[in-house]
Amino acid sequence: MGNTIDSAVIDGLFPSPVSLNAVLDEIPRGVLLLDTHGRIVFMNRTLCAMTGYDVSEAMGLSCCNIIRSSICSGQSPCIEDDGNEVAADPVTIVTRQKQKIPVRISRVALRNLTEEAVGFLEIVEDLRARQKTGDEANYGWRPGNLVGVSPRIKKVFSILPMVAQTDSPVLITGESGTGKDVIAESIHLNSERARGPFVKVNCAALPETLLEAELFGHLKGAFPGASESKAGRFRLANNGTIFLSEVGDLPAGLQSKLLAFMDDNIVYPVGSHRGVDVNVRIVAATLQPLDQLVQQGRFRSDLLFRLSGIRLQLPPLRERVGDVRLLLEHMLRLASENFSKTIEGFSDKVLGILLDYHYPGNIRELKNIVEYAVSVCRSENITEKDLPDYVAEGTGGGGQGHGLMMPVAHLVQHSFGQSNGATWEDTEKKMILEALVSARGKKSRAADVLGWGRSTLWRKMKKYGLE
């Protein structure tokens, strides 16, 4: 095999040599080649997509650092292997994107012509698509973590099976924390592409130059620092789904490139004029009003039309009548399991507080509040003292309005709908400023008020020059 698989070929089977790399890349399961010390020699494209690591990054590292399966603990089985085939029961791996994925790993020793062990071959099969729930068995649809009975959300849920069965691009819009990611993954898992990779890219997380290389890949030497060729996320998502979150933040140059890709499904890596055919379904999401961005000339109208093959608008939690109670119970059950606690429920007073709360950060905030409460709760029921201060204080006080932190984003979001001529930037800037004032300058607390991560707040403050 040598030190690099790029030069490895299959010779003698076909009229001319065939690249082994290209053959392994087409296998729809993760393929890993290891040396006798359990160090990575090669990973195919499917495994790169599954783990989030490129071959160049993984090369030479111990497999447990990249695969991170639950059977990797203790001594690596490769080291003491007797060469027999091993098929591990379903285990989990943790990806670079912090996802825990159920997989089945099979391993076999590779031997040379004199039966000497020279390395190992591992096959990693993604089991997410196979894990059927009762709902799936009964109704042919796997709702996953989708919870809700309100008319607004039921309307969305009711069309998801049809959405999953088509191959059209999907645009999911909705406020931060409304579950856009969860819906996108549900669509993938219930589609014909479920056995393929689900690759998520945050379009707001990287500057334009890096994002282009991340999405479309690059050749070795295409720009300073490009010491190795990289496949890019679109190629990693081949035969699967790519999820472009925060697509409203996609820079103008990349909007054109994405549009060109959607026209011909060909990826042109940075530094290359040679295109690569890629078969992916695009699911995009944003919290920004794309129609408004189009009017302002900040988002291409033709790209919006292409992305909006199917458009799903997720309602904010405050408009999902009756769902807060369900979600509270659901999150309580999940958090209790995760924290290995036996918590029966919420006290009546806490339930009242939580049902009255407005959740500016939507489901993400509700989940965080419940997790916080479960982690500090030392009795069978969650009481008022187990709630974060801003929730307990914010809704207390006998109708004296809301407390220090709660209302900022909520009020501004309401006023946004009634504003005359205010741009999204103005509104967002105002939201940030008000949150910072109410949090007395503490950014982490302001981020909580807004229902954002601290990095999101930092990025937006930088964008608006509020540092």
Add this chain to the structure above:
Amino acid sequence: MMGSYSYPGNKRVLITVGDHQVSFRFDMTLEVIIAEKGADGSILNEKYFLLPGSSAEELCNIIQNENVHEVICGGIEDEYYQYLSWKKVAVFCNIIGPVEKCLDAWRRGVLVDDTIFR
């Protein structure tokens, strides 16, 4: 285990460890190092702990009980990452390599996510 801070401006980090390397998974960690550095970047205190079993929840408890500001780990599930962020603990994740090199990079304030020390 570590006691209170000798100076309020000090910072404390927890590193998940496995065989002298940063352990590959947060929830499967059996050893941790907790280190404290002063404002000048010098390591003032460093302690090594063996855990009775691997548990992400237990690690989260230790992180909070020990007033740890930052965590250095390999793979971590989003749920625990979000939880620690919610508790204002900064997490350097997907770190691969020897503990010594990670600790040195953290001490010098140059450690970033996804660093691979070869």
